[in-house]
Amino acid sequence: MSLLREVLENGEFAITAEMAPPKGTDISHLRKCAQLMKGRVHGVNVTDFQSAVMRVTSLATCKILKEEGLEPVLQLTGRDRNRIATQGELLSAGVFGIENVLCLTGDHTVVGDHPQAKPVYDLDCIGILQAATTLMDGKDMAGNELNKAPEFYLGACVTPEYEPLEIQIIKMKKKIKAGARFFQTQGVFDIETMRKFRELTKDLDCKILAGIIPLKSAGMAKFMNKNVPGINVPDKLIERMKNAEDKKKEGIKIAAELIQQLKEENLCDGVHIMAIGAEENVPVILDEANLTPSYAANA
Amino acid sequence: MIISEQKPIEEILESIKDCKKVVITGCSLCATTCKSGGEEEILKLKEILEEQGKEVLGYKVLDPACNYLKVRKDMKKLKSELKEADALISLSCGDGTQTVAKVVKVPVYPGTNTLFIGEIERVGKFEEACRACGDCQLAWTGGICPITKCPKSLINGPCGGAMDGKCEVNSDNDCAWVMIYEKLKEMDKLENLEEVKPPTDYQKWVHPSKVSIR
Numbered sequence: 001m002s003l004l005r006e007v008l009e010n011g012e013f014a015i016t017a018e019m020a021p022p023k024g025t026d027i028s029h030l031r032k033c034a035q036l037m038k039g040r041v042h043g044v045n046v047t048d049f050q051s052a053v054m055r056v057t058s059l060a061t062c063k064i065l066k067e068e069g070l071e072p073v074l075q076l077t078g079r080d081r082n083r084i085a086t087q088g089e090l091l092s093a094g095v096f097g098i099e100n101v102l103c104l105t106g107d108h109t110v111v112g113d114h115p116q117a118k119p120v121y122d123l124d125c126i127g128i129l130q131a132a133t134t135l136m137d138g139k140d141m142a143g144n145e146l147n148k149a150p151e152f153y154l155g156a157c158v159t160p161e162y163e164p165l166e167i168q169i170i171k172m173k174k175k176i177k178a179g180a181r182f183f184q185t186q187g188v189f190d191i192e193t194m195r196k197f198r199e200l201t202k203d204l205d206c207k208i209l210a211g212i213i214p215l216k217s218a219g220m221a222k223f224m225n226k227n228v229p230g231i232n233v234p235d236k237l238i239e240r241m242k243n244a245e246d247k248k249k250e251g252i253k254i255a256a257e258l259i260q261q262l263k264e265e266n267l268c269d270g271v272h273i274m275a276i277g278a279e280e281n282v283p284v285i286l287d288e289a290n291l292t293p294s295y296a297a298n299a
Numbered sequence: 300m301i302i303s304e305q306k307p308i309e310e311i312l313e314s315i316k317d318c319k320k321v322v323i324t325g326c327s328l329c330a331t332t333c334k335s336g337g338e339e340e341i342l343k344l345k346e347i348l349e350e351q352g353k354e355v356l357g358y359k360v361l362d363p364a365c366n367y368l369k370v371r372k373d374m375k376k377l378k379s380e381l382k383e384a385d386a387l388i389s390l391s392c393g394d395g396t397q398t399v400a401k402v403v404k405v406p407v408y409p410g411t412n413t414l415f416i417g418e419i420e421r422v423g424k425f426e427e428a429c430r431a432c433g434d435c436q437l438a439w440t441g442g443i444c445p446i447t448k449c450p451k452s453l454i455n456g457p458c459g460g461a462m463d464g465k466c467e468v469n470s471d472n473d474c475a476w477v478m479i480y481e482k483l484k485e486m487d488k489l490e491n492l493e494e495v496k497p498p499t500d501y502q503k504w505v506h507p508s509k510v511s512i513r
Binding site for chain 1: 450451452453454455456457458459460461462463464467468476477480481489492493495496497498499501
């Protein structure tokens with residue numbers, strides 16, 4: 001059983017962090033960040049051509065991170081692979097013992113760095129969940145037998161700050177039916193959003209990791225509010241960032257405060273930290289939030 | 300309706316740069332309605348070509364350009380012009396241009412780009428409405444096509460990319476799934492969204508397709 005699954009099912013507050021594969025073949029920075037994450041998180045979540053930008057694959061990066069002693073979460077989108085390639089990717093993850101898979105539809109190619117590319121979307125995120133569930137039963141989507149079935153712990157995404165939210169919840173229920181056991185939310189900043197979301201989803205059979213994005217500046221917050229779907233940084237936080245002398249420190253403090261409050265009020269089952277290029281800040285945020293995984297604390 | 304638009308004149312001129320004597324065809328139906336290949340557009344193109352020193356031997360608005368037997372019959376009326384011509388410019392959808400090319404021996408050059416199957420919202424305004432997927436889903440989606448109106452052709456609900464109900468691919472467009480949600484809510488049929496739809500069967504999208512009802 002995957003460590004992430006064990007932790008979530010045992011009711012421990014789970015910690016995952018996002019890591020982006022490099023653009024190019026130099027993985028030294030990735031390995032350095034991996035060392036910083038060691039003993040601090042339950043899983044590292046590796047993006048799959050995030051924002052439709054070409055780079056090293058999620059699978060290869062997950063394999064490297066596993067070698068570094070981390071528990072990888074493979075992100076898999078429907079944008080670039082048809083069902084043959086998607087199932088092949090899942091089986092390959094199974095061969096490498098990568099069990100956690102986060103299934104996503106994926107940003108459209110036109111928003112990425114190769115807008116000329118043909119978008120695939122043979123399977124949406126629900127189709128990928130169905131494919132993974134089928135493989136776990138020892139068969140492929142066409143009903144052919146596998147010589148050995150992979151084991152997965154499946155997850156998906158949800159956006160609590162979405163209008164109309166009802167349709168997100170309807171889709172979330174479908175994702176659970178298709179095999180999702182855990183959800184990672186889009187970055188949240190307002191505790192009230194998570195209070196409402198927890199209330200709406202309290203009866204659903206799944207674990208929820210709240211998305212945490214440490215702010216780097218007031219400008220970044222404003223940019224995200226304007227350009228990133230599902231992000232809503234409240235004005236009072238933008239004001240705090242604007243007035244702070246040490247912006248980086250303030251951003252970390254805000255993230256840590258939110259994590260603590262979410263944990264105290266039991267508004268999620270864990271957090272997923274998206275440091276967006278500043279992965280070295282993840283341990284600092286966790287220190288500030290006073291969070292250590294029990295496996296590391298007891299080691 | 301098949302929506303098409305005229306190619307930039309530079310591209311048309313480039314494609315016939317080595318030709319002197321030209322015949323032009325258009326179409327009485329879609330291309331006339333979307334003003335890419337009716338009589339008016341043919342005459343305009345004729346004028347430009349003549350200004351460029353080309354000789355336009357004749358023209359015809361085919362009725363319609365996609366009907367093989369009718370095109371074959373109509374083109375006979377241009378027999379002598381076609382014998383002399385070294386280029387035919389077709390102002391119709393890609394289907395019509397191929398039908399014309401099947402019928403004549405002279406090289407055929409498209410004068411339009413075919414864009415989509417769409418609705419005439421009002422005069423001069425067209426919106427893509429159907430992708431001819433071969434497996435119509437409109438029964439449960441409130442009459443709004445997610446295959447066409449969602450750029451990802453999602454069948455199980457929205458991605459997380461919409462902002463203020465607008466699509467991540469083009470913020471001028473409403474998110475198809477938000478529209479479907481609103482419509483079904485109004486119809487008190489939100490339960491239509493609850494069923495997990497299996498992945499699309501793309502065997503139905505294998506091209507080229509043929510149908511015979513004889």
